[in-house]
Amino acid sequence: MAGPSHTTIWVWLMGLLAAGLAVAAGPFGRAVAIALIVSVAVVKAVLVARHYMHLKGEPPIIYVVAAAPVLLLLVLLGALVPDLVWSR
Amino acid sequence: MNAASTTAVSGESSGVPSGKLGVWWFIASETMTFGGLLGIFVLCRYAAGGWHDAAEHLHLWLAACNTLVLLTSSYTMVQAHAAELRGERAATWRNLLITMGLGLLFLVFKSIEYTSELRAGFTPRSGPFWGFYYGLTGLHAAHVFGGVIALAALAFAAARSPAWDAIRHRVEAVGLYWHFVDIVWIFLFPLVYLS
Numbered sequence: 001m002a003g004p005s006h007t008t009i010w011v012w013l014m015g016l017l018a019a020g021l022a023v024a025a026g027p028f029g030r031a032v033a034i035a036l037i038v039s040v041a042v043v044k045a046v047l048v049a050r051h052y053m054h055l056k057g058e059p060p061i062i063y064v065v066a067a068a069p070v071l072l073l074l075v076l077l078g079a080l081v082p083d084l085v086w087s088r
Numbered sequence: 089m090n091a092a093s094t095t096a097v098s099g100e101s102s103g104v105p106s107g108k109l110g111v112w113w114f115i116a117s118e119t120m121t122f123g124g125l126l127g128i129f130v131l132c133r134y135a136a137g138g139w140h141d142a143a144e145h146l147h148l149w150l151a152a153c154n155t156l157v158l159l160t161s162s163y164t165m166v167q168a169h170a171a172e173l174r175g176e177r178a179a180t181w182r183n184l185l186i187t188m189g190l191g192l193l194f195l196v197f198k199s200i201e202y203t204s205e206l207r208a209g210f211t212p213r214s215g216p217f218w219g220f221y222y223g224l225t226g227l228h229a230a231h232v233f234g235g236v237i238a239l240a241a242l243a244f245a246a247a248r249s250p251a252w253d254a255i256r257h258r259v260e261a262v263g264l265y266w267h268f269v270d271i272v273w274i275f276l277f278p279l280v281y282l283s
Contacts, residue, residue: 006170010163017155024148024282030138037278044159045271052166053267059103065112069119077127084131 009051016044111261115268118231122272125227129220130279139217143281145210146221147201151281154197155273158232161190162270165263172259180259181246187266188239191232198229221280228276231269238262 004012020040023033050056055066102109133139168183202222212222242262245255 006163006166010160013159013163014156017152017159020278020282021152024278034283037282041274041278044274048159048162048267048271048274052162052270053264061102061104061109062112065109065116066119069116069123072120073123073127076124077131080128080131084128085135 003051003056006051009047012047013044016040016047105257107257107261108264111264115264118268118272122224122227122275125220125224126275126279129224132216132220133283136216138283139215142210142215142217143283145205145208146281147204148281150197150201151277154194155277157190157194157197158270158273161187161194162267164190165266169259169263172256177246177252177256180256181243184239184243184246184259188236188243191236191239191266194232195229195236198225198232224276224280228269228272231272235262235266235269238265 020037023036023040026033028036049066055062104112164183164187168180168187171177171179171183210218212219239262242258245252249255
């Protein structure tokens with residue numbers, strides 16, 4: 001089954017860019033706004049990776065290579081939280 | 089060449105061409121670089137209370153325009169790759185050229201932004217926020233510049249090279265790199281400018 005066209009994905013990306021700007025200018029509390037803005041960024045990144053980098057059609061080894069640094073980053077940042085955030 | 093070295097060159101054992109797998113490895117290492125820096129920035133910013141006063145001096149709409157430019161350049165890049173797969177050399181060249189132009193436009197906007205901030209007295213030594221800001225966006229801009237050079241070389245080859253059929257698969261490799269640079273900006277923009 002054919003997925004959405006590249007043009008459709010671009011339209012979605014433009015809509016999400018507008019949504020991020022609208023949230024930043026909206027009446028939300030700072031924590032809610034940041035959570036929404038970062039969520040919008042994650043959706044945009046997934047759209048680019050899946051449809052423009054063609055991740056959705058790649059073999060498992062590409063997923064392993066792409067996911068490994070993300071997992072390592074989560075470990076690294078998790079280890080830094082006590083020093084940088086909790087110690088203040 | 090024996091069987092083992094043939095497999096190593098073609099990447100048949102993994103089912104992925106070696107060049108493409110190499111680009112993904114490179115992207116993985118770059119993910120650690122940018123992800124580490126961005127993660128430290130977010131943690132330090134949270135610990136310091138947000139640095140909101142400093143962030144208010146940033147040019148949000150210039151950065152938003154740059155987001156539009158980079159997202160659109162990813163679209164034209166994937167169009168170049170699609171044209172390359174169809175064997176349409178002129179369309180490949182045209183889309184590579186447009187992508188390169190959009191990359192240059194990004195750098196022009198970024199230069200305007202830097203010039204304005206430096207004239208206002210905000211240098212990398214003006215505080216931790218500005219150190220992170222110039223470090224993160226500068227490293228990203230350097231990657232965009234590198235991508236523009238690769239796109240220029242590829243566009244030139246698409247226009248002139250008699251060996252185009254032997255090297256046209258590089259459109260995909262450069263495209264993967266370019267989309268990665270776009271994804272980095274997708275996170276830089278909200279975390280630096282909107283948060």
